Amino acid sequence: MKTCNVCGAQVEDDVAFCPKCGANLGAAAGAGQQYSQGAQQQYSQGAQQQFNQGAQQQFNQGAQQFNQNAQNFVNGLDRTAEYDPADINETKVVNILAYLSILFFLPLVVYPNSRVGKFHANQALIMLILSAILSVFTSVSATLAFAVGLGWPFVVLSSALGSITGLVFFAAFIFELVNIINNKVVELPLVGKIKIIK
DSSP states (O other): OEEOTTTOOEEOTTOSBOTTTOOBHHHHHHHHHHHHHHHHHHHHHHHHHHHHHHHHHHHHHHHHHHHHHHHHHHHOOBOGGGSOHHHHHHTHHHHHHHTSGGGGGHHHHHOTTOHHHHHHHHHHHHHHHHHHHHHHHHHHHHHHHHHTTOOHHHHHHHHHHHHHHHHHHHHHHHHHHHHHHTTOOBOOTTTTTOOSOO
16 A cells, blocks of 8 residues: 555555546656655765865864974974063073073073073073983993994994084074074974973
């Protein structure tokens, strides 16, 4: 038994026309099926398009965030907006001197209430600690090389590593020097997020 789509009468399955209202049961069923297929197809296309747009938007946002993080990682994060411009300008000379090896504490002594001074003292201390660690590592590895008989080739390698390290620290000094002169407060690339002095 099937139901007439026009009047709702119960009709035998093999009957082509409704005995009550005369409606063409084959055409109505076909039209209903065609409508259902069309609606389903339209819904699927709409859902697919919406999914594609959402996925594309999410991908673009993720790529943009990744690029920003990568840029901050390599170039250092610019934190100038977080500090008072007068503080940045007033402490400029002392902040530059802080990057000269053991003078990292100078901004803390000369300008104890300066947030910018604390920032640069922290950055300079990080550089000093990393420099000391690398110097100790180079010296110990050269000594061990002689002890186990590796000799001069390893000493030459250690010296080359020491020279490269020196160039990296000099580049970091120039990086901060340029930023300080330009009234910017920028974290050191790679290690700038480490906080020792708060």
